[in-house]
Amino acid sequence: MKQAGYTNATQKEYAREIEAYLQSLDGLAADAAGKMNVIAFLVSKRTTAGDRTRNRTLSAIRAFYAALIDFEMASRNPALEVKKSKTEKNKKPVYLEEEELVATLAHVGGRYRSRNIGIFLLMSYCGLRVGEIHRLNLRDFKKAKGIIEVFGKGRKWNEIPVPEVLLSVLGEVEQERIAPYRAKEDAFFVSQKGKRLSIRQIQKIAGLTFAAFKEQHPDLADMKLSCHKLRHTFATMLLKNGVDIRVVKELMGHASIETTMIYTHVNDSQKKEAMSTINIPLRAIR
Known part of the structure; x- marks a missing residue:
């Protein structure tokens, strides 16, 4: 392997x-x-x-x-x-609406809040996978160029332009970063012991954030939220804002545009808006 x-x-x-x-x-x-x-x-x-x-x-x-x-x-x-099991197709991915995502950010906490905010923003506003967050190194953050270099699935490198606000946050994270346990440790996100933050620790940070958010929003208590749902939110947000699907494919690091197509779903408000254009001739049926 x-x-x-x-x-x-x-x-x-x-x-x-x-x-x-x-x-x-x-x-x-x-x-x-x-x-x-x-x-x-x-x-x-x-x-x-x-x-x-x-x-x-x-x-x-x-x-x-x-x-x-x-x-x-x-x-x-x-x-x-042995044939693979058939999986559900065209199932709408779970994602947060933009205003819900903003509300979630208010619940990011912890002793190292700047670090945790940086992690959450990279997943929700750059679409990084939890494994990509885990593998991110200091040398991958190119602040002068305004990008991060991401080592993703299929052992592929991907350059992601970083929004200005997030560049500032990542700069703070870099400055406040704890001195690593090992001198050669290059991890961008480290634990309180100075070791590379594990995938499980990153998932725990997100889990605590979602739990606090749901306490304030009981109507979303049944929504299954996770690190990957933030990636869904990022892709959906881009497509709703009119970004070309080919660009979304590259930002998401997908091998095929078919994978990106699952995010071209429409939401309930868009369906209602479409149906409101239908004019049923009441006189003709009475």
């Missing part, structure tokens, strides 16, 4: 999935397992995992067998004989 360029997070997730799969074989050698063993394992996860999660599990098993074949430890890949 390292050779193929998988991120540390993906490596850990795949390794976890494969360990669980091997345990499910109950002593059967991996190269002796067949299609039905793979299916049985996926079915066992049906009550705890959705279609997308099970498809990721299948991808992990396929990658595992591909590695066994490369190392001449297996002759075939039974996971290739």
Whole structure:
């Protein structure tokens, strides 16, 4: 996985999935397992995992067998004989309206509030993934040029222009940054112990913010908010503001414009506005 360029997070997730799969074989050698063993394992996860999660599990098993074949430890890949689960299409992504996002910012707190504000703004106004926040280094912040260089999915670098206000915030974060535990630590966001802020810590910062926001907005209590929903909010906001979808694709770091297309949804107010243009001839039906 390292050779193929998988991120540390993906490596850990795949390794976890494969360990669980091997345990499910109950002593059967991996190269002796067949299609039905793979299916049985996926079915066992049906009550705890959705279609997308099970498809990721299948991808992990396929990658595992591909590695066994490369190392001449297996002759075939039974996971290739298993079809991926069908997933819901055209499902509108969960996102915050712009005024809701602004209201959420008021609830960003913590001992290191400037750092936490910077993290939240990068996700919601630059569309960064939580892993990209985690990997961001000091050298990736080009304040003079007004950009950040993001190392994203597929081991691709992407230059993101940073809004003026956010440039100022990131400048404050850099100045207030705690001296790292290790002299060579280049992480932009560090913990109180001077170590690179983990993905889990970043998710916790967002989770506490969302919890405080929902307390003040009980009407949104059932909305499932997360770091990735801020990325949804960013893309939706750009498209609603008339930004070309090809530009949104590049800013989001998508490999295909089809991925960006999920954000071209319309909201309820736009639907109502469209329907208000319909004129039903009342006289003709009475």
